[in-house]
Amino acid sequence: MRFTKDSLRIDAGQVAEELGRVIRRQIHKDIRKSGAVVGISGGIDSSVCAALCAKTLGPDRVIGIMMPDTDSSPESEQLARELAAAFDFETIKEDIGGGLDGLGCYRRRDEAIRQVFPEFGEGYKSKITIPSNILDKDTFNFFQLTVQDPDGRVETKRLPLKAYLQVVAASNLKQRLRMTTLYYHAEKRNYAVVGTGNKDEHMQGFFVKYGDGGADLKPIAHLFKVQVFQLAEYLGVPQSIVRRTPTTDTYSADVTQEEFFFGLDFYTMDMLWYAMENKVPPADAAAVLGLTEEQVKRGYANITRKIVATEYLRLHPLEAV
Amino acid sequence: MAATDIDTVRQQIREFVFETFLFGDESEAFANDDSFMEKGIIDSTGVLELTAFLEERYGITVDDEEMVPANLDSVDNLAAYIGRKQQ
Numbered sequence: 001m002r003f004t005k006d007s008l009r010i011d012a013g014q015v016a017e018e019l020g021r022v023i024r025r026q027i028h029k030d031i032r033k034s035g036a037v038v039g040i041s042g043g044i045d046s047s048v049c050a051a052l053c054a055k056t057l058g059p060d061r062v063i064g065i066m067m068p069d070t071d072s073s074p075e076s077e078q079l080a081r082e083l084a085a086a087f088d089f090e091t092i093k094e095d096i097g098g099g100l101d102g103l104g105c106y107r108r109r110d111e112a113i114r115q116v117f118p119e120f121g122e123g124y125k126s127k128i129t130i131p132s133n134i135l136d137k138d139t140f141n142f143f144q145l146t147v148q149d150p151d152g153r154v155e156t157k158r159l160p161l162k163a164y165l166q167v168v169a170a171s172n173l174k175q176r177l178r179m180t181t182l183y184y185h186a187e188k189r190n191y192a193v194v195g196t197g198n199k200d201e202h203m204q205g206f207f208v209k210y211g212d213g214g215a216d217l218k219p220i221a222h223l224f225k226v227q228v229f230q231l232a233e234y235l236g237v238p239q240s241i242v243r244r245t246p247t248t249d250t251y252s253a254d255v256t257q258e259e260f261f262f263g264l265d266f267y268t269m270d271m272l273w274y275a276m277e278n279k280v281p282p283a284d285a286a287a288v289l290g291l292t293e294e295q296v297k298r299g300y301a302n303i304t305r306k307i308v309a310t311e312y313l314r315l316h317p318l319e320a321v
Numbered sequence: 322m323a324a325t326d327i328d329t330v331r332q333q334i335r336e337f338v339f340e341t342f343l344f345g346d347e348s349e350a351f352a353n354d355d356s357f358m359e360k361g362i363i364d365s366t367g368v369l370e371l372t373a374f375l376e377e378r379y380g381i382t383v384d385d386e387e388m389v390p391a392n393l394d395s396v397d398n399l400a401a402y403i404g405r406k407q408q
């Protein structure tokens with residue numbers, strides 16, 4: 001197999017057509033549902049999924065659910081509405097902030113943050129990131145907490161274990177409440193919940209078990225992020241969405257998916273991963289990507305570690321027999 | 322650090338890893354020079370747990386820059402790292 005800079009190029013028209021057939025078969029035939037409910041965030045993945053569903057099922061069988069919370073960027077709703085207008089499907093807005101408040105999401109998260117930054121409070125923002133430059137040095141993936149005070153001053157500290165676990169557990173309530181909301185709207189219509197995770201997220205474990213990982217079908221879970229972008233262009237997803245930097249839209253401070261989890265830009269990560277899957281020698285991959293052999297090996301190792309460490313997220317519930 | 326001390330530290334680390342990450346499963350054997358990452362013994366959450374153990378048990382501070390496999394990724398690497406930090 002010859003590895004080139006275009007190895008992840010797809011025939012977007014053909015892929016879209018095939019995915020359309022699969023979605024239609026899975027929803028109507030395999031699980032006998034009448035339509036699709038998609039959580040739309042104004043991001044590229046949910047936009048592609050909603051567009052695929054609208055094109056294959058017809059827009060009158062698709063509902064896009066917008067689920068902002070207190071920390072959400074207003075841009076997310078604006079872009080989601082642009083998408084719905086472009087593909088002519090109905091939207092419903094469910095503000096989950098009150099529900100999350102009731103579950104203690106923000107209180108529990110902030111309590112954990114104050115274990116590290118006791119001064120954290122009104123007017124402060126926070127985000128979690130992992131070390132960058134993962135190709136340039138051998139490092140473990142550990143999480144750092146960054147807070148920004150009301151005057152804009154920023155400070156970063158490593159998250160101790162207890163605080164880290166509590167921040168994540170509290171924040172994961174968001175994705176799980178969104179899943180709950182999607183299933184409400186799906187079940188009242190006899191529709192299917194369409195998951196929007198791509199391969200990077202699905203296989204490296206960048207999702208919440210039974211949160212955004214909870215769905216009836218996942219049409220793009222096998223596609224690299226760079227391929228999702230190609231599909232988006234083909235399908236006519238608004239450029240405002242295509243150009244938007246993928247974010248987590250989970251923490252009060254802006255944090256990209258690269259900063260929070262992947263540690264690499266999507267093109268480099270996807271190409272490294274594809275090369276690794278196809279057993280491209282590190283030296284060959286390095287030549288194509290303009291990296292050193294050592295950087296490629298680190299990239300391969302980092303991706304492998306994440307896949308192995310998050311295997312449990314992709315498991316069905318374990319049964320005794 | 323004297324050889325005996327190093328052996329003691331190695332044993333303490335082995336016990337910690339065995340109980341904390343392998344839950345006392347004696348079938349999960351590992352050698353002192355086995356990479357925790359390669360064997361899937363420790364992940365990103367486990368690294369935080371390991372760091373907390375080192376700081377509490379040996380009274381050292383693990384700086385972010387020191388959280389690298391050369392220091393933390395095997396029993397032998399850990400014992401050597403602790404020895405350097407305690408000098």
